[in-house]
Amino acid sequence: MLKDLLAPVAPEDFFRAYWTRRFLHIPGEPDKFSGVYSWDALNTALENHRFDDKRLVLFKSGKKIEADRYLSGQIVNAGKLTNELSNGATLIFNGCEEPWPPLRDLSAHLEWLFHQRVFVNLYAGWRHDNGFDVHWDEQDNLILQVAGRKRWKVWNRTRMDPFRDDLVDTSVAPTGEPEWDGILEAGGLLSIPRGAWHVA
Numbered sequence: 001m002l003k004d005l006l007a008p009v010a011p012e013d014f015f016r017a018y019w020t021r022r023f024l025h026i027p028g029e030p031d032k033f034s035g036v037y038s039w040d041a042l043n044t045a046l047e048n049h050r051f052d053d054k055r056l057v058l059f060k061s062g063k064k065i066e067a068d069r070y071l072s073g074q075i076v077n078a079g080k081l082t083n084e085l086s087n088g089a090t091l092i093f094n095g096c097e098e099p100w101p102p103l104r105d106l107s108a109h110l111e112w113l114f115h116q117r118v119f120v121n122l123y124a125g126w127r128h129d130n131g132f133d134v135h136w137d138e139q140d141n142l143i144l145q146v147a148g149r150k151r152w153k154v155w156n157r158t159r160m161d162p163f164r165d166d167l168v169d170t171s172v173a174p175t176g177e178p179e180w181d182g183i184l185e186a187g188g189l190l191s192i193p194r195g196a197w198h199v200a
């Protein structure tokens with residue numbers, strides 16, 4: 001499964017040269033990840049599942065939107081959600097693999113390979129707003145662009161393997177030119193190591 005995601009980069013080359021070490025962008029055919037998730041799968045989950053504001057989250061311009069602006073209790077309010085998305089919010093569905101078997105199987109396969117718990121989150125937006133400001137994550141990330149396109153900027157790490165509660169300040173974003181500034185098209189993949197600053 002990982003071989004298909006990374007193609008044409010071989011998994012052994014990926015682990016040797018990139019994973020946990022360096023940023024990597026792999027372009028792909030537009031339908032490369034069409035079997036991983038679909039709009040139908042997302043719509044079905046939104047219609048049939050209960051959510052709290054940790055599982056289904058909306059962000060706009062780096063700020064979290066209050067849950068009562070898109071949820072009625074634990075049920076998605078389709079009209080309110082559509083309105084927020086139309087106004088530029090980014091939808092985040094944490095743990096989106098649970099109701100979708102193909103993604104659940106992929107997640108289990110990656111856990112077997114990486115010997116780590118794998119979390120799968122879906123991000124969807126319809127406007128040019130960025131959900132988050134420039135930031136770094138405490139985990140290594142594989143980003144799959146399933147549909148559409150998104151502009152990314154990725155900078156090198158300012159500290160190797162940082163922690164949120166580190167002894168030194170890890171909150172100062174880089175000011176220089178990014179290592180990569182480009183459009184991630186459908187079928188493309190990014191591998192972003194822990195601590196690498198980025199914004200989409």
